Amino acid sequence: MTAATFKRGIHPPESKNTGGSAIEMIYPDKGEEMIFPVQQHLGAPCKAIVQVGDRVLMGQKIADSDAYVCAPIHSSVSGTVKGMTETVIPTGATVSAIVIENDGLYEESPDIYKWKNNERDGYDKLSRDTVLKIIREAGIVGMGGAGFPAHVKLNPPKDKKIDYIIVNASECEPYLCTDNRVMLEEGERLVSGLRIILRLFDGVKGLIGIETNKPEAMERITKITANDANITVIPLKPKYPQGSEKQLIMACTGRQVPSGGLPADAGCIVNNVDTVVAIDRAVRRGRPLMRRVVTLDGGAVRRPGNYKVLTGMSYDSLVKAAGGLKEPPAKIISGGPMMGVAMFNLNIPVIKTSSALLCLTGKEAELPPERNCIRCGKCVSHCPVGLLPLELNMSALANNDDLFVKNNGLECIECGSCSYVCPAKRHLAQSIRSARRRLLAARKK
Ligand code: SF4
Ligand code: SF4
Structure with a gap:
């Protein structure tokens, strides 16, 4: 199959330096204060449902809202609520947050595992409404950056006929390697999550768009889906910004999302790799969203890699746990260099949408001066x-x-x-x- 793509776009240096680095789990220190912003998604902010002094368990819901477009927040550790604060989040916004001191015990909340028997009892017998409710209660949002609540995205208006569920595995931003590693290390979970989503719609096909610069991941996912007539792996020519929803839809289906419209207007729903894996974890094993994979890279970082990090842990702790810095970074970016957000310091919590942290040296961050337009087009x-x-x-x-x-x-x-x-x-x-x-x-x- 020839590799598909969209019109125009660019070819920045890929800098996929950590593509060969297996995902490494890191934990915060015992006694560390974890910061849980009450808004880690698009839509209405949550409100804290715990009080200062409460003991909370890992996976316990700590903030929620009655609003439909919203996703609850869960504690990723067991410990004590130390206070309420305000924090800058990786989008650059300042929001309210809950501070929890990690007791290092990781005692699991009984509430959140109430669906844990789905795997044993047959999660494929669950009704559409139950699956959407589990996804909502697990706090799952688009983890590629936008943070749109997944239960809303997967429940489009009835007049929108959905033909394709597309997994966005293009990972076209320079440096980012988490999708590549997740496909290699958790490929079965990704495909299982996609099958759960496909069951929510009649007559829908699953497409997994992977850029050809990830040949091992493409081979792995193609092998896992070989006997599934409902799922097709689409090879994509490496190009930026292929991971943008409209461009990905064009590349995978040839359909154009109308101006001002949504993917559902073109009969498509797009989900990021980590999001689909999180849906599998929630529906089959009752796990809420409380950890994610982050690519840590940049010349100032001592040990670049792909790290599985608990939400609420600070970027500073992540960097320290990963071996620290070689030199003070000249520029810190949360996300990729093209669409990421520059941060003033590392005292920012990892949230559901934190895909990467780049600590760049002066040379890497250097920007030539702006000059007059020469009308080159x-x-x-x-x-x-x-x-x-x-x-x-x-x-x-x-x-x-x-x-x-x-x-x-x-x-x-x-x-x-x-x-x-x-x-x-x-x-x-x-x-x-x-x-x-x-x-x-x-x-x-
Ligand atoms: S930033 Fe906006 S104007 Fe510039 S290339 Fe991208 S879509 Fe076009
Ligand atoms: S037309 Fe002007 S603004 Fe556009 S690329 Fe050329 S110099 Fe830059």
């Missing part, structure tokens, strides 16, 4: 959405909102491809992102 010819980044940049800098909207600035997926290819090193994506977010926030109000 490169930003236009590489924009995956077909926008005019140079025009959007000018309207954003001039605060000309009408022109920005007229030029479809709100359609920007903030991928950074335009800035990457610009020979004048103009901060195109940065200015477009700021204008877009300001306008969206105003509309929401």
